[in-house]
Amino acid sequence: MLGQSDDMVQLLTPDGRRVDHPEFTFRGTTDDLLRSLRDMWLGRRFDVEAIALQRHGELGMWPPQLGQEAAQIGAARAIRDGDHVFPSYREHSMALALGVPMQQILGFFRGTDAGIWEMNDKFRTYALVIGVQTLHAVGYAMGLQFDGLVGNDDESTNSGVMVFHGDGASSQGDVNEAYVFAASYNAPVVFFCQNNQWAISEPITLQSRIPLYERARGFGFPGIQVDGNDVLAVQAVSEWAMDRARRGDGPTFIEAYTYRMGAHTTADDPTKYRARDEEEAWRGRDPINRLVAHLRDIDAIDDAHLKALEEEADELGVRTRASIKELTDRTMDELFAGVYAEPTVALEAQRRQFKEFADSFEED
Template identity: 55%
Template sequence: MTPKSAPPRAAAREAAFPPDVADIPPVLDEVELVQLLTPEGERVPHPVYDRYLADVDDETLRSLYRDLVLVRRVDVEATALQRQGELGIWASLLGQEAAQVGSGRALLPQDYAFPTYREHGVAWCRGVDPLALLGLFRGATNGGWDPREHGFHLYTIVIGSQTLHATGYAMGIAMDGAVGDADGAATIAYFGDGASSQGDVNEAFVWAAVYNAPVVFFCQNNQWAISEPLERQTRIPLYQRARGFGFPGVRVDGNDVLATLAVTRKALTDARTGQGPTLVEAFTYRMGAHTTSDDPTRYRLSSDLEAWKLKDPIERVKAHLARGGHADAEFFASVDADADVLAARVRTGCLEMPDPGPLEIFEAVYADPTVQISQQRQGFSTYLDGFAEESA
């Protein structure tokens, strides 16, 4: 740094003693949050997004509620199975059900989703059997489902890289000409507040913006990147970052399944019709641990948790259904019963899941088998046969 550009004394002092994050003056705009269903279950009108819910009748509302409950129940059962030594690890979605079901239900069959490792609710909406997810966490498979069959990519453990995959895939859709019509297709990339700091994510934003790719960046801001709070990722609301890259950003109440459904539908519709990418920030909270290997009591206050409990994504739908007369006690009981049956099926299926055969690792290395792989497979097979003779 040349002396000319050296900061004045006051700035140097400021650098040595940075102000508290809370002291930072308000940014660009007022923070706007799209909410259509209050935590108390009251439906509030919205000038832009109401039209995206025109087809949501009582039946749809009840099915959304059912999805939320079933998804949570599977998650709770999987957490228990990990504690009992049946899964190596589990990443709980507790608290994020509405963000996932709302956005998952906004997808059309021709769309393609790129998840992280926590999108169990989106997987559910895309028709992936929960047992297939558990297979991955049990170590019984390296994948678990056919991504093309479900329009739902394999879980991605590397933080944020799937945003590039989604952008590349979306650019492919555009190059195929499958965009711009009513039946156009789009991709959606899931990631978290922690991933927003990754280079990959920012690169994906640039590519998506300049190529006008039909991709929706769906950020579930659950406030925590393992033990790092949101203040360590950004000094402005995450959705406002989109402006710098040149596409719209919107913050939606991620615990509001209706708002999430509407906002994601608009973003996907825009993408499919050639309007380019949108960043959706679903503002939510990770109610559980990062994964079963994590202990959040070591780094966060229980008072925060208590405050978010009042914003539970399922309770508000239940309140709305019950108070509006859209569902009766019998319905709620039947959903709970369905959830228990599903949980029992998941448990049984997990415990009975066969271990993978040792030769399976050769099957999915290349689309077409190569000579080398075939030779390795043959050699390993012969080696395994040797044990069979010994034990015979």
């Protein structure tokens, strides 16, 4: 396939066979694989439920993640206590796996919370402005350096940053500026690019003449391409990259070569720009199906196990739909209070100005 490198890291083939790689090895157990299967399964179900909620008018919009579950769960396995994740707006499976309450994700797309998330200490708020999160992530990574939380002999005190963006965002100026600053300051940040082949309706072949991971060399740090539908390989590569960051060895670029099976968002119609045979070809590389095939092959799961997973997914679906009724709007006072740790004179003036504006609509 165009853009796929001969050097792409793969540890599990699309038909579920384990293969060796000269540099990367999956060191987890069968129980770890079962956990990853569960997280991908539930993440996919949450995504399906959210799409249905949007179609019923309960959410303003929704960016589907179908097909990208392995990239997110594999990366999530590399995140430790003390690390920080800066997502874009499609990392639903990873968010759930790291403990982000589903109400926060749904509230963001319902417009009720303005991104005030309880998990901000580990998993930052979704970013809708394309690529802006990369600048935030690099700045935060530089702060970890200045605070002495990188490259210590006591590894338990070291931290790193992982930031997500798509292939489309790699064409943005903000993202390339983030690459420059990360390289210049040797920041402990991993740029995790989910190359899902389409920047809305623009194919990756229009954006880059070379595989995206090769661009990293021009900025002065390592780049690597991994099969984004192979959860074992993604975990192995992500662990390596995050270890580099924590040790103080600087930034890394990971290109997770995957595919967006659904629409860019619920406002998009991919049949207008994408061929059916392309979708069918990628359907054969489904991340969940390949892990199921492998686990069946080693007799780690059976039909009863999959039935139990589906029943758990059904329960998640019920909770997801019910959670909509629990969402409440944030007040403007709450939003103003969350801008800075300490209010400023200018911000307080803006708050008063808005209050006067809002009060002007009240009836006598």
